Amino acid sequence: MIFIGIALLVAVGIALMISADAGSMIGLTQTQTAQLVPMVVILIVFAGGLFSRRRRAAELLGAVGLWVAIFAAVGVGYAYRDELLGVVGRVTGELQPGVAVVDSENRTAEFRRGFGGHFEIAATINGHTTPMIFDTGASAVVLTRADAEAAGIDLQGLRYTVPVSTANGTGMAARARLKNIEVGGISRRNIAAFVAEDGALDTSLLGQTFLETLGQYSVSQNSLLLRD
Structure with a gap:
């Protein structure tokens, strides 16, 4: 196993050389340098087997196969890292409704539809995490009294004079101002x-x-x- 560990370290070093195009310093292209990785691993492992009388040929070949499989898995995972991250994000969205899949580079936040048919949103209002439902029919952000109180809004000074239509029928609401609201990394002030x-x-x-x-x-x- 010591020789296999050494082979791994050498292979990692060569991989770093490939990324830096260090092979050109000794007259090799990146492709030629990359071809050194499996060759060096195999040579070191087999050399280790020659110096170790206790290791059988079957065990040696098994160890080689294991490390080849590990390198292959890592290589495939790295090559398809963007697709894998997308899959992980979708699975997370399905299992945790309201949690956004954030793409910082494109400045987007994606939410998956919940089991109830709604898009549930885990928003942060004035520093407090507030469960919400995406509703294009609502003319404003509308908070329940409990969520408003948790967000630090002074309920004593509110006047319920604005008629609003909700799933429970027609009710009354009071105007308020949010210092900060953040949804999927998208932040707005004074809403x-x-x-x-x-x-x-x-x-x-x-x-x-x-x-x-x-x-x-x-x-x-x-x-x-x-x-x-």
Whole structure:
């Protein structure tokens, strides 16, 4: 196993040389340098077997096969890393509704449709994690009283004078202002919102006062994409 470990270290070193195009310093191209990796591994392992009388040929070949399989798996995983990350993100979205798959490079956040048919959103309002439902029909971000209180909004000073339509029917809401709201890494400050009166709303809604600040949002069959 010592020789196999040495072979691994040597192979890693050669791989680093390939990425830096170090082979050109000794007259080899990147392709030629890459071909050295399996050759060096095999030579070192077999050399180790010659110096070790206790190791049988079958064990030696088994060890070689194991390391070849490990290198192959690592190579395939690296080559398809972007696709694998996408798969992991989708699985996470299915198992944890409301959790965004964030693409920092493209400045997007993707959510998967929940089992109830809605797009559940784990938003952060004034530093507090708030479960919400994506709702293009809501003219503003609408919070339940419990979520508003948890987000630090002063409920005592609210006046419930604005009629709103919810899944529970028509209710009344009060105007409020959110210091900060963050959804899937997309942050906005000073967003207008409503706080629904007690019992008028089961879950807070992510409405137009946030959505209209986005560069784009789109809905497919099972995916919601928000773009900063």
